[in-house]
Each structure stands twice: as C-alpha cells, then as structure tokens.
Amino acid sequence: MAGSVAERDEVKLEDGHLNNSLGSPVQTDVYFPRLIVPFCGHIKGGMRPGKKILVMGIVDLNPQSFEISLTCGDSKDPPADVAIELKAIFTxxxxxxxxxxxxxxxxxxSAIPYFPFIPDQPFRVEILCEHPRFRVFVDGHQxxxxxxxxxxxxxxxxxxxxxxLQITKLG
Known part of the structure; x- marks a missing residue:
C-alpha cells in the first residue's frame, strides 16, 4: 500500500487554500480549527437549482437539540428571512x-421515516436545492x-x- 494513512490524508497549503486528500481546493477555515458553533457563514452566489450544501459534524454526547438554517443574510433587526430551518430535537x-x-x-x-441522529456519532447532512424544493439527505438517505x-x-x-454539535466540514 503506497504511503501511510497520515500521508494519504495530508492537507497541503497552496496559494492560500488547503487541498483535501482528493486534491480539490477548499478554504482554510473549513478544515481547522474546527468550525465554531454557533456558526454563521456566507453561501457564495446564493442558492440555485443544482446547488448543494454539505454539513458534516458530530452530535454532542448529551444533546438537547441543534439547528441548521439557510437564511437571506444575517440581519438581526429586522430579522433575516429564513428559507429553511432544520431543528433536531433529541428528547x-x-x-x-x-x-x-x-x-x-x-x-x-415534522414527518420523517426515522430520526437519523445519534448522540456522540458523526453525521452528514446534504441540502440539495432543486427548482421547486430543498431535498434533504442525512448520511446518504433522502x-x-x-x-x-x-x-x-x-x-x-x-x-x-x-x-x-461540532462541525467538522462544510461545503
């Protein structure tokens, strides 16, 4: 096997951007330090059909809840419009x-076929923007x-x- 795990997953800084193990450029703050919760970030160019938002993280050990929201800006007064707010409630x-x-x-x-989040376990949420709707996948399942x-x-x-939760990757 060529190289150790550490060598294969090495992250390199080139031209002010990090490259992940697949070689695609990502912004430095996506990888380390871990993204700080509460987190607020800009979606370059806004949403459009075909665009996907990826949130990877780890649920805390004793969670009550967490939220992921897509909004129209981050103004507080008046409050920004919220296009979609996902709120996981563990109790x-x-x-x-x-x-x-x-x-x-x-x-x-609130209807879902099952609750996909487990305390102290990683998860992957994908929010795919389609023409009439957001289609939400958790761990690869719609x-x-x-x-x-x-x-x-x-x-x-x-x-x-x-x-x-802790955020490990955004894309």
Missing part, C-alpha cells in the same frame, strides 16, 4: 422544518423534501448552525 426524536418570512413563521413540518417558500433562491445566501 422527542423529531426533525422539525419551517421558514420565517417577514417575521411570520410558516407551517411547521429524509424529506421542503418546498420553497422564498421565490428568489439567490437571496438565500447565509448558513447558520447552532446547538449541541
């Missing part, structure tokens, strides 16, 4: 979804669809993550 094993537009919360959705409530997808340009 009830629920994964709630909602939006908040012009200060008005939409109809909350969990639900959430139909767009914000018409201008490109205005959805911020990701916020908060709660009982």
């Amino acid at each position: 009830d094993k629920q994964l709630l979804r909602n939006s908040c537009i012009a200060g008005e919360r939409g109809e909350e959705q 969990l639900f669809d959430f139909y767009h409530r914000i018409e201008t997808l490109s205005s959805i340009d911020t990701i916020k993550i908060n709660g009982d």
